[in-house]
Amino acid sequence: MSSTIYGPEKTPEEIAKIVEQTENSDKKIYPILKPGNWVGLRAGAISSNLIGTEEDGDLEVVIAYGMDTPDNFVFLTHDHLKTMDGQFIMNEAFENIDNYNTEFEYSKALQNKVLTASGHDFSSERILSKSHMLKAHKMLEADELLVSIPRRSCMMVISKDADNELLNTFLYLHKNAWEDDSYGNAPIANIFFVVKDGEITGHAALS
Known part of the structure; x- marks a missing residue:
């Protein structure tokens, strides 16, 4: 799995400020599994590759990221990376899915x-x-x-x-x-x- 979300380069100070702002948000970030031909990718949604790569032309499954709001689920795009840190998004999403309760x-x-x-x-x-x-x-x-x-x-x-x-x-x-x-x-x-x-x-x- 590709585990990087690319965005604008930021200084450590900028990242620390972004993380602080995001941690204070009441909206939880979750990963969402999507097929490799998902139209949201062309619309600028940020993602990580789970199966396959775009370069090899065999992209089958990606992990998109979004915020769960009271009204709807908002997918994060590359525009969000101007004010959010990519690594923090991933860490938060995976922690939240780990804590999401479902039972077999x-x-x-x-x-x-x-x-x-x-x-x-x-x-x-x-x-x-x-x-x-x-x-x-x-x-x-x-x-x-x-x-x-x-x-x-x-x-x-x-x-x-x-x-x-x-x-x-x-x-x-x-x-x-x-x-x-x-x-x-x-x-x-x-x-x-x-x-x-x-x-x-x-x-x-x-x-």
Whole structure:
């Protein structure tokens, strides 16, 4: 994952002042997962690359950043970097997603071998929380996980070593969620993320 947000060069004094102003804001910054062809990128939204790079032409998933306000979610753009520090934005966003509370539930219909954690604004983004994903390792007693986050507010997790029949069912459920736009949840990616030790280590494209 590219972990840099580029903006205008600032002196340490300017950065310290910006951080102080941002810390005093009551608006929380969160990361938002978006597909690599998201129109917001052309509109100037700041982002980090999660899968692929623009230079190589294989950009699949990016992390955008935004403020959660009472009225709506405001994506941060390069204009915000004139008055905000990029590294602080990232640190704040990842800390907030780590503290955002969602819990895994066993799927009884799938022999308690699949976990779900869906239905909340930042359910999908919780894949970026190492502590959250470590819970999944423990609950499934699995060293490696396959994680499905086809759309926002959706997450399903299975052991990478699950039997073929269960993996095929998992794939079927992912495919249905990816193709079902009836709930209006924005699409993220038609892929499985591979997670080890609580962190994304790879992915498998399904298209």
